[in-house]
Amino acid sequence: PVECKGIVGSDDRHYLLDLMRVTPRDANYTGPRSRFCILRPELISAFCQVEAAKRSTSEQKCDEKDSLAPEASNGGVVNADTDVQTDLSVPVTSDSQDISEEEGKATAKDYLSTTTETSDVISFNPNVFTEFKLAGSPEDIAADESSVKEASLYLTDVVLPTFIQDLCKLEVSPMDGQTLTEQLHTNGINVRYIGKVAEGTKHMPHLWDIFVNEIAVRSAKHLLKDVLRDTEEHEVGPAISHFFNCFFGDVQTVPEKTSSNVLLRRSHKKAGNQEPTRGKTRSKNGAFARTNSSSYLGLCSERLWSEIVEFAKFKYQFDLPEDLRTRVRKVSVIRNLCKKIGASLAARKYDLGAALPFLTSDVVDLQPVVKHSVPVCSETKDL
Known part of the structure; x- marks a missing residue:
């Protein structure tokens, strides 16, 4: 290279x-x-x-x-x-x-x-x-x-159809998002093709649920990372708890002047090579000044789920179902999302049916997640 x-x-x-x-x-x-x-x-x-x-x-x-x-x-x-x-x-x-x-x-x-x-x-x-x-x-x-x-x-003409056929014949049977990702990688398929694979498993409910939950979690992960990039360090805990409440609870709409579209902001950042302005805004004379309002407070449940659907269509070319909020398996999705972003939550019984099931004190820790490649012996893994 x-x-x-x-x-x-x-x-x-x-x-x-x-x-x-x-x-x-x-x-x-x-x-x-x-x-x-x-x-x-x-x-x-x-x-x-x-x-x-x-x-x-x-x-x-x-x-x-x-x-x-x-x-x-x-x-x-x-x-x-x-x-x-x-x-x-x-x-x-x-x-x-x-x-x-x-x-x-x-x-x-x-x-x-x-x-x-x-x-x-x-x-x-x-x-x-x-x-x-x-x-x-x-x-x-x-x-x-x-x-x-x-x-x-x-990849598109041979590997993807063969993998979809193996899924339909139950020769490959993932149990959750992690095993699904491992099976995709073993067959040489990138996760960005997960939407195309999911389209071929609509007639199999158990596989369809796994694909829908995994795409929703991955879309939420990207949106949460964008929220954290614009959040001050002392507000990371409140930002994560607010995001989880929007994702699993029912946070009502906030005034338009404080709302923000995370997906559009992410697209603008990728389009231009802008310097990070974390928690800052540019004044008329070009200097940076601290912002008083937190951007994550402009997020509500309705807006978050609409952005998740839009992001899944943008990145994975996949249309999430309209009843996505009711189809999500909350316990497994919470665990999957925490592992993907490196967050640790307090071990307690959460009322996931409440409007605000998470508190700021529930966010115990946040660790960086680093992608790495560990050599694995395929013969011993199949035992």
């Missing part, structure tokens, strides 16, 4: 920094807001295996055609030589052994050369479909883009 750079640390070890893209960008998401929409390593491995199998099959067919052609043209001569070699048993045996050894060596060399050619052909440029200027001839750049497009089409 272009952003990647290597350094030698003071401990004489070599380090790679800014290694954000080790796989190519998803050709299905090439917009300005999809800079880090990349293909998963599991998908790249599966695609390379399929392409290598196709290549080996086509080469075997070509070899069979080439071997059948001389046999058909020289059939009589071969039979005569065979009769002669049958009479001369001793010398011919040693010669045949030498010939077989030479053929074995040639076959091994051909296999190694074929493997090398296959590995050379099935390679991807992680810098295609980016804003960086690519090196090489236009033909090479077009070939790199074509290979990435093929891998992206393999």
Whole structure:
């Protein structure tokens, strides 16, 4: 990747920094807001295996055609030589052994050369479909883009339908949002395709509920993160409790002058590279001044749920059902949302049917959630 750079640390070890893209960008998401929409390593491995199998099959067919052609043209001569070699048993045996050894060596060399050619052909440029200027001839750049497009089409045309079919046949049966995410990643599917997978499971109520709850939680997670970015540190607890009350309770509408659309604010931030103005506002002379009102207080239950529906349509291309608020499994959703944002709530019995089930004192802690990749042995995981 272009952003990647290597350094030698003071401990004489070599380090790679800014290694954000080790796989190519998803050709299905090439917009300005999809800079880090990349293909998963599991998908790249599966695609390379399929392409290598196709290549080996086509080469075997070509070899069979080439071997059948001389046999058909020289059939009589071969039979005569065979009769002669049958009479001369001793010398011919040693010669045949030498010939077989030479053929074995040639076959091994051909296999190694074929493997090398296959590995050379099935390679991807992680810098295609980016804003960086690519090196090489236009033909090479077009070939790199074509290979990435093929891998992206393999995801949408082969992997997604196969995974939906496995779900319908109950060969893959996720129990909650976490196992669903693991199954998606194992098959090389990014979570941004969860809406397309959910559309194929409408006729299965238990899977449909899992997908709906997971999409709602992920949409709420993004909206809550935007609220926390505009909140002062001493107001993090009240902001989280207010958001949870809007999500699980019934917070009434507030005056329009203090209301704010979190989703629109998020879109404006992504459109322009603005400096963070957390809890501040710009005055006429250009200086920043503290704001007296908290932005999270402008959020109510009706507005939050409408933004969740809008965000799910925007990010996951999925239309949440109209009765979403009644379909949400509150206990599992609370646990899932807390794990995704790193929040810890007090262990007590909550009245989730109340208008304000959460208090500021219920928010015990907030820890950062860091995405990481831990190598896992697939054989031991399946035991």
